[in-house]
Amino acid sequence: MEVLLTGGSGFVGSRAAKRLLDDGHRVTAAVRDSEAKLDTRLVCWRFEELTADQHWGAVLEGKNLVIHCAARVHVMNDPAANPLNEFRKVNVDGTCALARQAAEAGVGRFIFISSIKVNGEGTSLGLPYRADDIPAPEDFYGISKLEAEQGLMKVAADTGMEVVIVRPPLVYGPGVKGNFASMAKLMEKGLPLPLGAIHNKRSLIGIDNLVDLLIRCIDHPAAANQVFLAGDGEDLSTTELLRGVANAMGKPTRLIPVPAGLLQFGATLLGKKAMAQRLLGSLQVDISKTCELLDWKPPYTVEEGLRRCFEPSH
Structure with missing residues (x-):
């Protein structure tokens, strides 16, 4: 064709x-x-x-x-x-x-x-x-x-x-930029993240x-x-996605279980509601x-x- x-x-x-x-x-x-x-x-x-x-x-x-x-x-x-x-x-x-x-x-x-x-x-x-x-x-x-x-x-x-x-x-996928790439960089550095208790569901x-x-x-x-x-065909929480990325990279997962409501409150105070929606909300x-x-x-x-x-x- x-x-x-x-x-x-x-x-x-x-x-x-x-x-x-x-x-x-x-x-x-x-x-x-x-x-x-x-x-x-x-x-x-x-x-x-x-x-x-x-x-x-x-x-x-x-x-x-x-x-x-x-x-x-x-x-x-x-x-x-x-x-x-x-x-x-x-x-x-x-x-x-x-x-x-x-x-x-x-x-x-x-x-x-x-x-x-x-x-x-x-x-x-x-x-x-x-x-x-x-x-x-x-x-x-x-x-x-x-x-x-x-x-x-x-x-x-x-x-x-x-x-x-x-x-x-x-x-x-390989070479992707944007939010996924930023997340992968954080996991590669092994920094502790307050995202260990997020129970949303997102499709990708x-x-x-x-x-x-x-x-x-x-x-x-x-x-x-x-x-x-x-x-x-599989929906993941933000916590599950981060663990999956770390596992794929062969890196340890350092996720702190901070309640989603507290994170949402903090993001609102900082004017980061859109970012919070992507991390905490479902899609x-x-x-x-x-x-x-x-x-x-x-x-x-x-x-x-x-x-x-x-x-x-x-």
């Missing part, structure tokens, strides 16, 4: 590119970073900006499939004067322009990497998000991803091009599980014009629709996924 993969130098895109190539697909990676190190088997196509003005005609010729990983990503303390407008320019206008041009070029299917932030920022314990829940994004990034999904479904209705939307929670997904799901979405007939939630996803409709299950357990994070070969 002839595939256009946007964001081919990114965390998800680079891993997806390798799997696609290993499976025998011909892949063109669209990237902005002129210095990105790409798999030598890839055809590289560099673009200026993911906006409504970007012309994709030449690179879309002969493509059967687009996997769209490129995006303006969520960041803490966004420096933009109007973050929502900036998110919309890239994640909504740029995405929908690419999709319309893909449909005009005869692309049959468009796979979009969205975000669980479309559903919201957290769940009550034992009440996971489902694919058919009414979306309730709370931040600008989540709003832009929802608007992109809505725009893509309109393109699908107008043109007949099939759209597949995948909403992952936190993605972890290993990069290889996510890529495997994307591969399943390439040509599965039941995937057309559907929204799928992604996950490892669960129900992947039963994904598994049943696509006859899919995550190939790697959380334990295996964490171990693969720190193996030299990965």
Whole structure:
């Protein structure tokens, strides 16, 4: 299959590119970073900006499939004067322009990497998000991803091009940055942390599980014009995750059992409520629709996924 993969130098895109190539697909990676190190088997196509003005005609010729990983990503303390407008320019206008041009070029299917932030920022314990829940994004990034999904479904209705939307929670794996990387650094240093008695539940997904799901979405007939939630199928408390990371790294775990209520109170006093939500709150996803409709299950357990994070070969 002839595939256009946007964001081919990114965390998800680079891993997806390798799997696609290993499976025998011909892949063109669209990237902005002129210095990105790409798999030598890839055809590289560099673009200026993911906006409504970007012309994709030449690179879309002969493509059967687009996997769209490129995006303006969520960041803490966004420096933009109007973050929502900036998110919309890239994640909504740029995405929908690419999709319309893909449909005009005869692309049959468009796979979009969205975000669980479309559903919201957290769940009550034992009440996971489902694919058919009414979306309730709370931040600008989540709003832009929802608007992109809505725009893509309109393109699908107008043109007949099939759209597949995948909403992952936190993605972890070798080379990941952000919160997971920060947590791993703390565990590597062996510093005592007051997180030994957290009884929340959070869903996450290993990069290889996510890529495997994307591969399943390439040509599965039941995937057309559907929204799928992604996950490892195992929910962990923050305490369990930290222990799992330390075990995967071969490091001792030094977790002090401080009550979550006390930590929440302290975080509120310090103006760190958002950080506390990620550490203390629950965010669960129900992947039963994904598994049943696509006859899919995550190939790697959380334990295996964490171990693969720190193996030299990965």
